[in-house]
Amino acid sequence: MNPVFCAIDTDVLYEAKELVDALNGEVGGFKIGLELFTAHGAAGYRTVAACGAPIFLDVKLHDIPNTVAGAITSLLPLQPAYITIHASGGAAMMRTAAEAAAAAGEGRPKLLAVTVLTSLDSDDLVSVGQDADVGEQVVRLAQLARDSGLDGCICSPEEILPLRAALGNDFVLMVPGIRPSWAPSNDQKRTLTPRQAYDAGATHLVIGRPITKAQNPVEAARRIAEELA
Numbered sequence: 001m002n003p004v005f006c007a008i009d010t011d012v013l014y015e016a017k018e019l020v021d022a023l024n025g026e027v028g029g030f031k032i033g034l035e036l037f038t039a040h041g042a043a044g045y046r047t048v049a050a051c052g053a054p055i056f057l058d059v060k061l062h063d064i065p066n067t068v069a070g071a072i073t074s075l076l077p078l079q080p081a082y083i084t085i086h087a088s089g090g091a092a093m094m095r096t097a098a099e100a101a102a103a104a105g106e107g108r109p110k111l112l113a114v115t116v117l118t119s120l121d122s123d124d125l126v127s128v129g130q131d132a133d134v135g136e137q138v139v140r141l142a143q144l145a146r147d148s149g150l151d152g153c154i155c156s157p158e159e160i161l162p163l164r165a166a167l168g169n170d171f172v173l174m175v176p177g178i179r180p181s182w183a184p185s186n187d188q189k190r191t192l193t194p195r196q197a198y199d200a201g202a203t204h205l206v207i208g209r210p211i212t213k214a215q216n217p218v219e220a221a222r223r224i225a226e227e228l229a
Contacts, residue, residue: 001028002026002027002028002225002228003028003198003202003203003204003205003228004027004028004029004194004204004205004206004207004221004224004225004228005027005028005029005030005031005054005056005174005204005205005206005207006019006023006027006029006030006031006207006208006211006212006221007030007031007033007058007176007206007207007208007209007212008020008030008031008032008033008036008048008208008212009031009033009035009036009208009209009212010035010036010212011035011036011038011039011040013036013039013040013044013047016032016036016044016047016048017047017048019212019217020048020051020053021051022217022218023211023217023218023221024051024052024053026218026221026222026225027053027207027211027221027225028053028054028204029053029054029055029056029081029204030048030051030053030054030055030056031055031056031057031058031206031208032045032048032049032055032056032057032058032080033058033059034058034059034060036048037057037059042077042078045057045078046078049078049079049080054081054082055078055080055081055082056080056081056082056084056174056204056206057075057078057080057082057083057084057109058082058084059071059075059083059084060084060085060086060114061083061084061085061086061089061097062085062086062088062089062093063089063093064093065089065090065092065093065095065096065097066096068085068089068093068096068097068100069096069097069099069100070100072085072097072100072101072109072111073100073103075109076100076101076103076104076108076109079104079107079109080109081109081110082109082110082111082112082172082174083101083109083110083111083112084111084112084113084114084154085097085111085112085113085114085150086113086114087113087114087115087141087142087144087145087150087153088114088141091144091147091148094111094113094144094145094148094149094150095148095149097111097150098111098148098149098150099149110151110152110172111149111150111151111152112150112151112152112153112154112172112174113141113142113144113145113150113152113153113154114153114154115137115138115141115142115145115153115154115155115159116134116137116138116141116156118154118156118176118177120134121134122134125137134156134159135158135159135162138153138155138156138159138162138163139159139162139163139166141153142155142163142166142167142171143166143167146167146171151171151172152171152172152173152174152203153171153172153173153174154174154175154176155173155174155175156175156176156177156191157175157177157178157191157192157196157197157200157202158192160173160175160197160200160201160202161200161201163201164200164201169201172203172204173201173202173203173204174202174203174204174206175197175202175203175204175205175206176206176208177191177192178191178192178193178194178197178205178206178207178210179191179192179193179210180193180194180210180223180224180227181193182210182223183209183210193227194207194224194227194228195227195228198228207224210224211224
């Protein structure tokens with residue numbers, strides 16, 4: 001299976017649909033983020049998900065436990081493969097979210113914890129009052145997520161090896177911050193190439209702009225697939 005989830009980071013529905021139609025079969029699935037979901041809601045989601053590929057719904061839920069559980073329940077009819085919630089919301093919030101997802105049975109979405117956003121480094125954590133090393137904080141939050149019943153986490157490429165060592169091979173690692181050697185880094189501060197991240201133990205690679213902003217997105221997706229083969 002192609003491990004790449006292509007990030008469809010736009011709030012323009014026809015653009016999203018054109019990208020998905022062009023790239024379906026060239027990548028393993030698609031990530032729908034806050035831009036598209038906030039602008040178009042469930043109807044926009046269904047327009048994109050009609051392609052039949054797995055969908056990673058990256059809404060980063062973070063609220064009191066009952067509210068997050070209710071949000072998960074509301075999302076179940078959309079049948080996403082993955083949904084994100086913030087691990088910093090705490091163990092109780094994550095446990096109730098996992099219980100809500102379990103109501104969907106075998107076809108339930110897998111829940112992934114957001115640990116430390118890949119746009120942040122240690123200086124950024126200090127600025128918001130978290131005097132912790134980024135890598136240590138990621139492992140701490142990922143362990144809390146696993147112990148709270150979540151299926152995996154979002155992590156930067158640099159945290160793949162320590163997370164695999166701490167959490168084993170069954171914990172899903174969905175890894176953004178992936179930049180092919182031929183693509184600009186943009187606002188991602190902790191990056192690896194697709195091959196490096198996959199070899200390190202990433203389950204899935206989230207790749208957006210190197211594909212979607214390429215002059216030929218299909219060609220870019222195929223180039224990444226060739227590097228992973």
